[in-house]
Structures are given as C-alpha cells and as structure tokens.
Amino acid sequence: MKAIxxxxxxxxxxxxxxxxxxxxxxxxxxxxxxxxxxxxCGEVAQVSKGKKATYLNLxxxxxxxxxxxxxxxxxxxxxxxxxxNLKRLSGERICARGKISEYKxxxxxxxxxxxxxxxxx
Numbered sequence: 221m222k223a224i225x226x227x228x229x230x231x232x233x234x235x236x237x238x239x240x241x242x243x244x245x246x247x248x249x250x251x252x253x254x255x256x257x258x259x260x261c262g263e264v265a266q267v268s269k270g271k272k273a274t275y276l277n278l279x280x281x282x283x284x285x286x287x288x289x290x291x292x293x294x295x296x297x298x299x300x301x302x303x304x305n306l307k308r309l310s311g312e313r314i315c316a317r318g319k320i321s322e323y324k325x326x327x328x329x330x331x332x333x334x335x336x337x338x339x340x341x
Contacts, residue, residue, distance in 0.1 A: 242317070247278040247286035250327045254320050260287055260329060261315040261340065267307045274299075274306050276314070288328040289316045295332045302334040313340040 245253060247262030262278030265285065269275075273292050277285035291299055291306070299306060317336040318329035331337050 244315070250287040250320050254322055254327065257317070257319045259315050259317045260320065261313065262286055263313050264309045264311065267310050276306065276309060276316075278314075283326070285326070287320070288326055289314070289337070290328050290330045292330070292332065299331075299334045299337065303337070303339065309339065314338060315340060 242257055242259055243253070244259040244261065247260050250258075250260060253260075260278070264276050265279055266277040266281040267274065268277070268282065273290050274296060275282070276289040276291070277287075278289065279286040282288075296306075303309060315338045316329050316331050318331055320327055320329055322328075
C-alpha cells in the first residue's frame with residue numbers, strides 16, 4: 221500500500237512539474253512554438269462558425285490572425301455551458317492551453333476541454 225501511495229505521489233509531482241514548465245506565450249509568438257504545448261494568450265479579434273467547428277482568431281481577423289483556437293462542434297456544449305455563446309468572447313483577452321499545430325498555413329490550438337481555455341479579466 222505504501223508503494224502505491226509513493227508511486228502516486230511521484231506521478232502527481234511529475235505532472236505538476238510538467239505543467240509548470242509549459243511556457244506562457246503571447247499568440248504572436250506562436251510560430252516559434254509549433255509542435256510544442258504552451259499556454260497562448262491574446263485578444264479575440266474574431267469568432268466564426270464553420271461547418272464543424274468554432275474558430276477564435278487571436279489578435280487579428282482571418283486571414284491575418286496570430287493564432288486560431290479551434291473548438292470542434294462535438295466539444296462545444298461544455299464551452300457554452302462555461303462561457304455562454306463563444307461570440308461574446310470577441311474583444312476579450314483569453315489564454316488557451318494546448319499544442320500548436322499548423323494547418324493550411326495557419327497556426328492553431330485545438331481545445332477539447334473548457335478547462336484549457338481561460339478568460340482573463
């Protein structure tokens with residue numbers, strides 16, 4: 221039993237230290253962090269609804285955004301429960317945690333859990 225407890229504490233410590241090492245960046249610095257997990261922050265310049273997802277474009281509107289936060293429709297309900305209609309985030313400063321990836325010459329973070337999206341006040 222003590223071995224299980226010690227192992228659990230070790231794993232928890234590693235997870236916490238991994239989060240602490242995750243860099244917090246401004247969205248415009250995303251090109252320097254492609255493929256890395258970060259906490260990226262910026263002002264929501266545009267919220268748009270696509271066929272299967274909602275896109276939160278940071279700093280500037282599409283196609284000049286620094287970074288896009290992507291929420292798939294299949295994951296949308298918990299986000300709307302927490303934040304209301306995501307269009308209301310337009311003009312707000314947010315931070316999103318996730319891995320920066322490139323898609324069709326744009327950078328994005330796919331967020332599937334509302335705990336990885338923060339409204340900064």
